Amino acid sequence: MRNRSRLPAYGLAVLANALALLVSIAARSVPAPAIALLLVTAVLASAWVGGLGPGLLSTVLVGFMVAFSGLPSASVSTSPAGNLLLPVLFVALGAGVSIACGARKRAEAGRRESEARFRALFGAEMVGIAFCDRETVREANDAFLDLMGYSREALDAGGFRWRETAPDDRYLDERGLRELIATGRCTPFEKEHLRVDGSRVTLHVGAVLIQRQPLRWVCFAVDLTERKKLPQVGQLLATELDVRKIAQGATDAATLLTGARFGAFFAGGVDTRGQHALSALSGAPREVFGRVGLPRSTALFGPTLIGGKVVRLDDVTQDPRYGQTAPHFGMPRGHLPLRSYLAVPVIARTGAVHGALLLGHPETGTFTERDERIVVELARHAAVALDNTGRHSELENALREEQLARTAASERARLEALGAEVGMALTLPEDRRAVLERCAEAMVRHLDAGLARIWTFDAEEGGLELQASAGVSARLDAGDARQPAGRSEMSLVVTQRRPLVIHPVDGDPRIHDPEWARQEGLVAFAGYPLLVDDRLVGLMAVFARTPFPAAAAERMTAIAATIAHGLERRRREDEGSGLLAREREARAAAEAASASKDEFLTRLGHELRHPLAAIRDVLAVRCDEADRVRVLDIARRQVDQVVGLVDDLRDLADTTQGTIELHKERVSLARVVERGLQRARPPLEDGDPVLSVSLPPECIELDADPVRLEQMVASLLEGVARDSEPGSRIEILVEREGEEAVLRVRNPEMAEGRHRDLGLGPTVVRKLVELHGGRLELQEDGQGRGAEVVVRLPALARAEVEMEREIGRTRVLLVDDNLDAANGLAMLLGLLGHEVQIVNDGPAALAAARTNAPDVALVDIGLPGMDGYAVAKRIRERSGKKVMLVALTGYGSEEDRQRALAAGFDYHLVKPVDLDTLEGLVAGLGKPSSLH
Missing domain, CATH: 3.30.565.10 (Histidine kinase-like ATPase, C-terminal domain)
Structure with a gap:
């Protein structure tokens, strides 16, 4: 291309030389100096216009003409040497002129290229350039004026001050100016500049010195505002956990930073109609898209929402995919004008597409590569925020499920404790009101209830009689003691004979006194009929400060049944007591008649013991030595039977008299x-x-x-x-x-x-x-x-027995080679609520003590192989005082007891073991902290 552009210059050189030759031939009478001047002019013109190459070509051509045509040689020299010297000198002169003109030509081309580059840089939109003196901007490109907020007219009117910097950054300007004067350049730095309208713009500025006196320098400035906004937007999105707010924030930022007329965020998934849901809209009211007919999704969405690709189109109507979606086959009616189109996917960490940012503008070629980079960065921040939101939701769900499980377990434990306490209360030997009062107090305590009450139902009068009340004392008035069954929310429970749960109670027409419930902070009501074989015997009602747990319904029904049967049992006991009283009255006369007989029998029992004792002594003395043992044995058995008969007579008399x-x-x-x-x-x-x-x-x-x-x-x-x-x-x-x-x-x-x-x-x-x-x-x-x-x-x-057994359970290790004796003793200890392990020799005892850590070890002294003393020493060495050791032996002397204690035993019991003593040791002293 460059060589072709220089062909006219070479043609000009040839033409100039040809013209000079023709003039020389046509005018033979022209003097030689004139011809020489004409030839030099041709060389000079070729070099001046074409540069070095055309000048040298012209010089060579002139040399040939001088050498071979002899145009100026006759008048210059008559000798052959003179004729040769003239062409040589002419060529040298032409070469010098050509070189000089070529250098000038190159310098001019470099200057023009430098000027073009500067003009291109000066007119660039991304870099602001200004020529300044010590205080004022004298000349600036449009980009610099846009950054400062000034118009071209304000600049032409006398310039403006370049020191309009934010107060916190003014020291940066002073430091940069000092560096510029000292070194000729200013290291680029970042600062905030105050625009004419008062807004702030973040700039990256640098400067180069042009001259010192007067001070002239050129300033370069780049706008960092948008680059700063992207991390800020990313931080805001990262702290947000609402999906819709994340989508809206990303859409607003993308629309603002790219200058789009409108922006939208479409979700990656499709709804039941096969449409991508519109999650956010910016730059236009949402109603605009609400009027657009379905389907809104087009073939243009596919590469982005499905394929995860970035799509940037200068004119969407020229894309082959445009207008391919039925039924619109183009822009749907009511859609905003759209020519420029930019779509960027929001891709999750897993590779799935969360959705897409779609931007539009009615003019063509609006979105640049810079806009694409901005939106891609925004989409990356939005994807991170959406990933965090999903992860946060998963963690919240997991924590919620764990909390629900813990709450359910706690509620079950509370309800089980309530059932156990009610069951225990009903077994206490107290009057009915006291027992039911305990039940009501338990419900208040375990159900966070404000009020718990229990009524009995009078079938004859058809009313309720308050037996127990616990909780809010302000409602314990006399009017509540007896009331007809048709009054208040209790009437529904009485008439329908089934549980009634109301939540919330505020505003519910079934609640008799909602104002009182509101004042006391009560939000839930539960009423349960007390039924025995479908017969109403009472009513249980609870007002609670918190909603009843889901597991409460079944458990409360069981508690109501327990209370109902407890009331029925006490009613039968009361009826039985009445029958017994009437029976006692009927038998009073008969008992009075037999009183003297009973007294006689009592005296007889006391009097007979003395002679019987004497008879036993006499028999022991008067028998012969040979028959003494047999006679004593027979006499003792007979006397024991008489004594037993007398004891029975005395017990019978005491029982009859009620003593x-x-x-x-x-x-x-x-x-x-x-x-x-x-x-x-x-x-x-x-x-x-x-x-x-x-x-x-x-x-x-x-x-x-x-x-x-x-x-x-x-x-x-x-x-x-x-x-x-x-x-x-x-x-x-x-x-x-x-x-x-x-x-x-x-x-x-x-x-x-x-x-x-x-x-x-x-x-x-x-x-x-x-x-x-x-x-x-x-x-x-x-x-x-x-x-x-x-x-x-x-x-x-x-329930009461199991609770007591759980509290008093002790781990017992029983070591005895007599299997029958060991099994019998283990069975009795097990029935007393203790956990018993049986082993039959010393090594097994040591292994069991090491693995199971018993509280008490009952060790038989007479074990085969390793005896009980050795077992006790080994266990004591390993476990210290953590286990209580009890020796079981058939030898009860003081020496045997001391030997057992010396071996490490805590207690020494003689077989057969007294069960009371053993139970006292195991149950009462079975824990190491209470042994000594």
């Missing part, structure tokens, strides 16, 4: 049976019966006098054994039936009718059973043989 006092406490029925067996063992050994004892896996506990119950069990066993054949089988069974503890004593081989002649023992037993609130039953198998005595006593509620 027996019961000392009740919580006792285990299994323990009572075991103690009764020990008490009846001597009489049982005479008949040598085969005993079969069956105890339940659960602990059945009673509120009873343990001494009287042991007497009752022993009397039953003695009576059955006395009327049984030697060696016969006696079965003892303990079990729970509903709310009753049942003891069965059975002899399958007893002849029919023999159990009816059990003497005074069963009479005393029956009285003792009745005093404990139970009953005694005598049954036959219907085949003529086999009899069964059944004792039924009221048992404590399971």
Whole structure:
């Protein structure tokens, strides 16, 4: 291209030389100097116009003409050497002229190129350039004027001050000016400049010195405002957790920074109509797009919303995808004018497309590569913000689920504790009002209730009678004590016979006094009918300060049923008490008539003991030595039977007169049976019966006098054994039936009718059973043989027993090589609520103590191999005082006890072990902190 542009210059050189030659030939009479001047002019013209190349070409051509045509040579020199010298000198002169003209030509071209570059830079829109003196801007391009906020007219009128810097950054101008004067240049720096309208613009400025006197310099400035805005917008988006606000913020920023007429944010997913949802709109009212007919999604959206590509079009109508979507096949009616189009995807960290920023302008070619970079950066910030929002939502959901699970577990625990407390309250030996008051207080405490009340229902009068109230005291007025069933929200519960839960109570027409509920801060009401076999016996109602948990409905229904059955049981007990009172009145005369007989029997019992004791002593003295042992044994057994008969007579008299006092406490029925067996063992050994004892896996506990119950069990066993054949089988069974503890004593081989002649023992037993609130039953198998005595006593509620067992549970390690003895003792300890592990030798005991960390270790001294002393020493060395060691031995001397204590045992018990003593050690002292 450049070589072709220089061809005319070479042509001009050839033409000039040809013209000079023609003139020389045509005018032979022209003097030689004139011809030489003409040739020099041709060379000079070629070099001046064309530069070095055309000048040299012209010089060479002139040299040839001079050398071969002889135009000026005749007049210059007549010698051959002179004729040769002239062309050489001419060529040298032409070459010098050509070189000089070429250098001038190149200098002019460089100057013009530099001027063009400066003019291009001066007219650039991105860089502001100004020529300044010490105070004023003398000349500036349009970009600099836009940055300063001044017009060209203001500049032409005399310039303006360049020192309009923000007060905090003025020191930067002074420092830069000093550096400019000292070094000739100013290191670029960043500052904030105050525009004419008072707004601020962030600039990156630098300067170069032109002359010192007077001071002239050129300033360069670049606008950093938009570049600063992008991180600020990104920070704002990053702190936002609302998806719509993120989309709106990104759309507003993109529309503002690119100068778009309008902007939109479309979601990446599609709705049920297959359309991308419009999440945000900027630059136009949302109603504008609301009027645009569907579908709004077009083929232009696909590359961005589906493919994740950036699309920038100078004229959207010229794109082949435009107008391909039915039914509009172009711009939908009502759409904003659109020619320039810029679409940037918002891509998640996973690669999925959150959505797209779509920008439009009615003019063509509006969006530049710079605008694209700005929107891409905004989309990146928006994607990070949306990712954070999604992650935050996931964490919130996880935390919410965890909180709900914890809350549900806490609510279940509270409701279970409420049920247990209500169940325990109903078993207390208090009057009905006191028991129900405990139940109401428990509901207030466990349900965060403001008020809890329990009514009983009077079927005859059809009204409710308040029995218990807990919580808000301001409402305990006399008018609430008795009220008709049709009054207040309770009427719905009474009439419909089903639970009623109201939340919120404020504004609900079913609430009788909503103003009171509002003042007390009560938001929820729950009423439950107290039903027994579909018969209404009362009502339970709760006003709470917080909504009832979802799990409360089922549990509260169960609690209402528990209270209802408790009320029914007490009603029956009250009716039974009335019947007993009338029966006592009817029997008063008969009892008065037998009073003298009872007194006589009592005196008889006391008087008979003395002569019987004397008889026993006489027999012991007067027997021969040979027969002494046998006679003493026979006499002692007979006397013991007489003493037992006398004791029965005395107990019968005390029972009939009502002078027996019961000392009740919580006792285990299994323990009572075991103690009764020990008490009846001597009489049982005479008949040598085969005993079969069956105890339940659960602990059945009673509120009873343990001494009287042991007497009752022993009397039953003695009576059955006395009327049984030697060696016969006696079965003892303990079990729970509903709310009753049942003891069965059975002899399958007893002849029919023999159990009816059990003497005074069963009479005393029956009285003792009745005093404990139970009953005694005598049954036959219907085949003529086999009899069964059944004792039924009221048992404590399971929830109360389980709670006590959990509190008092102790881990016990039992070490004994006698399997039968170990299993029997373990069974009794287990029934008392303790956790028992059995091992049969020393090494197994050490291993169990190491792995299970027992609270108490019961160790038999006479173990095979490693004896109990060695086991105690090893356990004490490993566990220290963390475990209580109890020695079980058949040797009870002081020396044996001291040896056991020296070996590390805490206690020394002699076999057979007394159950009371052992239970006291295990249950009362089973924890290391209470041993010493």
